[in-house]
Amino acid sequence: ICRTRIVDVLKMDSFGTIVNVKGWVRTRRGSKQVNFIALNDGSTINNIQIVIDIEKFGEEYLKPITTGACISVNGELVESLGQGQKAELHACEIEILGTADPNTYPLQKKGHSMEFLREIAHLRPRTNTFGAVFRIRHNMAIAIHKFFHERGFFYFHTPIITASDCEGAGQMFQVTTMNLYDLKKDEDGSINYDNDFFGKQASLTVSGQLEGELAAMSMGSIYTFGPTFRAENSNTPRHLAEFWMIEPEVAFNEIEDNMQLAEDFIKFCVKWALDYCIEDIQFLNNMFDNELIARLQSVLENEFVRLPYTEGVKILEEAVAKGHKFEFPIFWGADLASEHERYLVEEHFKRPVILTDYPKEIKSFYMKQNEDGKTVRAMDVLFPKIGEIIGGSQREEDFDKLSRRAAEMGVPTKDIWWYLDTRRFGTAPHSGFGLGFERLLLFVTGMTNIRDVIPFPRTPRNCEF
Numbered sequence: 113i114c115r116t117r118i119v120d121v122l123k124m125d126s127f128g129t130i131v132n133v134k135g136w137v138r139t140r141r142g143s144k145q146v147n148f149i150a151l152n153d154g155s156t157i158n159n160i161q162i163v164i165d166i167e168k169f170g171e172e173y174l175k176p177i178t179t180g181a182c183i184s185v186n187g188e189l190v191e192s193l194g195q196g197q198k199a200e201l202h203a204c205e206i207e208i209l210g211t212a213d214p215n216t217y218p219l220q221k222k223g224h225s226m227e228f229l230r231e232i233a234h235l236r237p238r239t240n241t242f243g244a245v246f247r248i249r250h251n252m253a254i255a256i257h258k259f260f261h262e263r264g265f266f267y268f269h270t271p272i273i274t275a276s277d278c279e280g281a282g283q284m285f286q287v288t289t290m291n292l293y294d295l296k297k298d299e300d301g302s303i304n305y306d307n308d309f310f311g312k313q314a315s316l317t318v319s320g321q322l323e324g325e326l327a328a329m330s331m332g333s334i335y336t337f338g339p340t341f342r343a344e345n346s347n348t349p350r351h352l353a354e355f356w357m358i359e360p361e362v363a364f365n366e367i368e369d370n371m372q373l374a375e376d377f378i379k380f381c382v383k384w385a386l387d388y389c390i391e392d393i394q395f396l397n398n399m400f401d402n403e404l405i406a407r408l409q410s411v412l413e414n415e416f417v418r419l420p421y422t423e424g425v426k427i428l429e430e431a432v433a434k435g436h437k438f439e440f441p442i443f444w445g446a447d448l449a450s451e452h453e454r455y456l457v458e459e460h461f462k463r464p465v466i467l468t469d470y471p472k473e474i475k476s477f478y479m480k481q482n483e484d485g486k487t488v489r490a491m492d493v494l495f496p497k498i499g500e501i502i503g504g505s506q507r508e509e510d511f512d513k514l515s516r517r518a519a520e521m522g523v524p525t526k527d528i529w530w531y532l533d534t535r536r537f538g539t540a541p542h543s544g545f546g547l548g549f550e551r552l553l554l555f556v557t558g559m560t561n562i563r564d565v566i567p568f569p570r571t572p573r574n575c576e577f
C-alpha cells in the first residue's frame with residue numbers, strides 16, 4: 113500500500129482501514145505488553161501515535177526502534193481514545209528502514225538549546241521548532257508569489273553574478289575564476305588564480321534592484337525573489353551574509369503608492385501565515401512568549417504610521433530629553449540604530465512605522481531627491497521586535513540629477529551606463545522596495561535569531577556545509 117502523509121492520516125475518519133506511514137521516531141514508551149511510538153514525517157507538527165502489541169513482533173525485533181530511527185508502518189486506523197489526535201494506528205507490520213544509535217544520535221528527548229541546534233543544522237529540521245519554522249518559510253514563499261501574481265506582477269529573475277554594486281556600500285563578495293583541475297601554482301606552491309570572472313571584475317549581487325528597475329521600465333510591475341549577499345562582517349541576530357530578498361519595482365508608482373504596496377504586502381503575508389500555518393504558529397506561540405499570535409493580529413488590525421525622518425528624530429530627541437537612554441547618539445543626519453527604530457515602533461507608536469524622507473547622505477544614490485535639497489524619497493518599514501524589515505524608495509527618474517548624484521557618491525557612471533539608459537530613453541516615475549525574507553520570518557515565527565529561520569545560515573565563521 114502507498115504511503116500516506118501523517119498530516120492526511122490525522123484527518124481521516126475511515127476507521128478500520130489499513131494505512132501506511134513512514135517517518136522518524138520521536139519517542140517510544142510503554143509497558144512489557146504495549147508500546148506507544150510518536151512518529152513524525154515532517155508533514156505536520158503533530159505526531160501520529162503507533163500502538164504496538166509487543167508479543168506480536170517480539171521484543172528483539174523492536175529493539176532498534178529508538179528515537180531518531182526511521183520506520184515504515186502498516187497499521188489499522190483506530191479512533192483515538194486519548195485527548196488530542198482523533199486517530200492512531202495499531203501496527204500490523206513494521207519495517208525498520210534506518211536505525212539511530214542512541215549513544216550517538218544528537219537529538220535525544222527534549223530541551224536542546226538553539227545554539228546547540230545551530231551546530232547540527234543538518235538534523236535540526238527534525239525538531240518540532242525547526243519543522244514549524246521551515247514549513248512556515250515554505251508557506252511564506254508561496255504567499256509572496258500569490259500576492260504579486262494576483263496583482264499582475266511578473267516574477268523577474270535578476271542575476272546573482274553581477275558587475276554593479278547596487279547599494280554602493282562596497283560589501284560585495286568577489287567572484288573568481290578557478291579551475292580546480294588546472295591550478296596555477298606560484299613558486300612557493302601557493303595557488304594562483306585570476307581574481308575575476310573570466311577577465312572581468314564581478315561579485316555576488318547585494319540586490320536585484322537595478323536590474324529590477326530595467327524590468328519595471330519595460331514590463332510595468334515586476335518582482336524579484338532570490339538570494340542576495342552582503343560581505344558585512346557583522347555578528348548580529350538580524351544580519352546574514354546570504355539572505356533572500358523580495359524586490360517589487362513598479363513603473364508610475366510614487367512613494368505613497370509604494371508605501372501602500374508595502375503595507376498590503378506584509379499584511380497579506382501575515383494573514384496567510386495565520387490562515388495556513390496556524391498549528392505551527394500556535395506551537396511557536398506556546399513555546400516562546402505567548403504573544404506571537406497577538407502580535408500578528410495586531411499588525412493586521414492597525415494601519416502603519418507614516419512618519420518623515422525629521423519628525424522621527426524629534427520624537428527620539430524628546431525621549432532623550434525625558435531621560436530615555438540610547439546607546440548611540442541621535443541627531444538630524446544620524447543613521448538610526450536598531451534601538452531608535454524599535455523605540456519608535458514599540459514604545460512610542462506601538463505599531464509598525466514607515467519612516468520616509470531620510471537625509472540624502474545616509475541613503476543610496478538612486479533615490480529621488482526632494483525639493484528641499486537635503487532629503488530623498490526613501491522609505492523604511494520598521495517593525496516591532498525586528499527594526500527595519502523593508503527598505504525602499506521612489507527612484508530618481510531625472511537623468512541629470514541621477515548622474516550627478518551617482519558621481520558625488522563615487523559610483524562610476526560609466527559602469528552603470530545601462531542603468532542610466534532607462535533615464536535617457538522614456539524615463540518615468542517608478543518606485544520599489546526590498547523586503548528581507550528572513551526578517552519577515554523572524555516576525556512571523558517569533559524566533560529571535562535570524563540564523564534560526566534559514567536552513568543553512570551563512571554568517572562570518574559559519575560555513576560548515
Ligand code: 4AD
Pocket residue numbers: 278279318319320321342344350351352353355357359360500501502503504505544545546547548549550551
Ligand atoms: O535596505 P536594503 O539594503 O535595500 C536594498 O537593498 C534596496 N536595493 C531594496 C530595494 O529598494 N529594492 O535591504 C532591504 C532589506 C532590509 O530592509 C532588510 O530587511 C534586508 O533587506 N536586509 C538583510 N537581511 C538579512 N541580513 C542582512 N545582512 C540584510 N541586509 C538587508
Ligand code: MG
Pocket residue numbers: 500502503
Ligand atoms: Mg536599508
